[in-house]
Amino acid sequence: MNFENILVDEHNGLGTITINRPKKLNALNKATIQELHEAFKKLDTNHTIKVILITGSGEKAFVAGADISEFAHFSVEEGGKLAAKGQELLFDFVENLSTPVIALINGFALGGGLELAMACHFRIASENAKMGLPETSLGVIPGYGGTQRLPQLIGKGKAMELIMTAGMISAEEAKNLGLVNHVVPQEELLSLAQKIAGKIMNNSSVAISKAIKAVNDSTKNINGFETEIKQFGACFGTEDFKEGTNAFLEKRKADFPGK
Ligand code: COA
Numbered sequence: 001m002n003f004e005n006i007l008v009d010e011h012n013g014l015g016t017i018t019i020n021r022p023k024k025l026n027a028l029n030k031a032t033i034q035e036l037h038e039a040f041k042k043l044d045t046n047h048t049i050k051v052i053l054i055t056g057s058g059e060k061a062f063v064a065g066a067d068i069s070e071f072a073h074f075s076v077e078e079g080g081k082l083a084a085k086g087q088e089l090l091f092d093f094v095e096n097l098s099t100p101v102i103a104l105i106n107g108f109a110l111g112g113g114l115e116l117a118m119a120c121h122f123r124i125a126s127e128n129a130k131m132g133l134p135e136t137s138l139g140v141i142p143g144y145g146g147t148q149r150l151p152q153l154i155g156k157g158k159a160m161e162l163i164m165t166a167g168m169i170s171a172e173e174a175k176n177l178g179l180v181n182h183v184v185p186q187e188e189l190l191s192l193a194q195k196i197a198g199k200i201m202n203n204s205s206v207a208i209s210k211a212i213k214a215v216n217d218s219t220k221n222i223n224g225f226e227t228e229i230k231q232f233g234a235c236f237g238t239e240d241f242k243e244g245t246n247a248f249l250e251k252r253k254a255d256f257p258g259k
Helices: 030-045 076-095 112-119 134-138 146-154 156-165 171-177 186-201 205-218 224-235 239-249
Strands: 006-011 014-019 051-056 061-063 101-105 108-110 122-126 130-132 168-170 182-184
Touching (some): 051 061, 051 186, 061 101, 101 112, 108 112, 122 171, 146 156, 182 186, 205 224
Parallel strands (some): 014 051, 051 101, 061 108, 101 122, 122 182
16 A cells, blocks of 8 residues: 555564654644554554554654644634544544554654554653643644543643643653653664564454453443453453463463464
8 A cells, every 4th residue: 555644564463654744743634644544444454463553753753743734724614524534534543443552652742643642552752752732822622532531541630731731741751640651762662662562462462452442441431341341251252262261271372363
């Protein structure tokens, strides 16, 4: 598949997407959102891909936000559609993929950039990363799920402050808030991601996809405990479950069939 705004690599069970508009600090325009949707969909349906990484090209930015030049003149109706379409194609889509997605925040993650990172299953960052939701400084609010996912990740009060001040926080502050899991020098970001991905790949991809669904439902307005019970029960019908439990009882390493 040919893309103009992103690079996609598939290697050893790992799918890596790099947003590639460095001159615009990888800002998310409409075309990039569409391409990201297609790339995520393709990687998620490829059963040889066990983990997806997403990062930004260059050393300066993960994503510096939605492309302001595209929406500056939008009407109320167009603004609403922009948020709804973006959430459907990319942000909710990524959160609900059955393949684990890790964001590698390699620089600025602002507005839609931080929202994209927050839609991923978890985040790691380089020491130079800077994060924030500056939308209120532009007279708008986060529209790609930021008002929902930020309080879920760092708590309501901290999220309110970050959104109201439109401020930026450092990678270290983000780690202290629980927004990112690890902070490393920029040159070590990819190797850390690969190491974590390697650990994930040792485990049952079927069980992981069910865990993603159950964890996601914990933050939705539905009974996540019921989802957990349902997904937990469903694991008992999988070949991976039989292999995992048999391997334990037989004191050997599991060889999961992924079914
Ligand atoms: N949308 C569109 N273009 C963007 C952009 C965005 N969100 N963020 C950066 N760019 C563009 C700039 O317009 C500039 O383009 P140009 O060279 O054609 O003028 C280029 O990327 C480089 O950005 P620049 O502002 O010159 O870099 P900087 O190092 O001085 O500042 C930032 C970096 C991230 C602080 C600054 O670019 C910024 O504040 N960006 C907007 C962040 C934002 O508000 N995002 C939320 C959008 S809802």
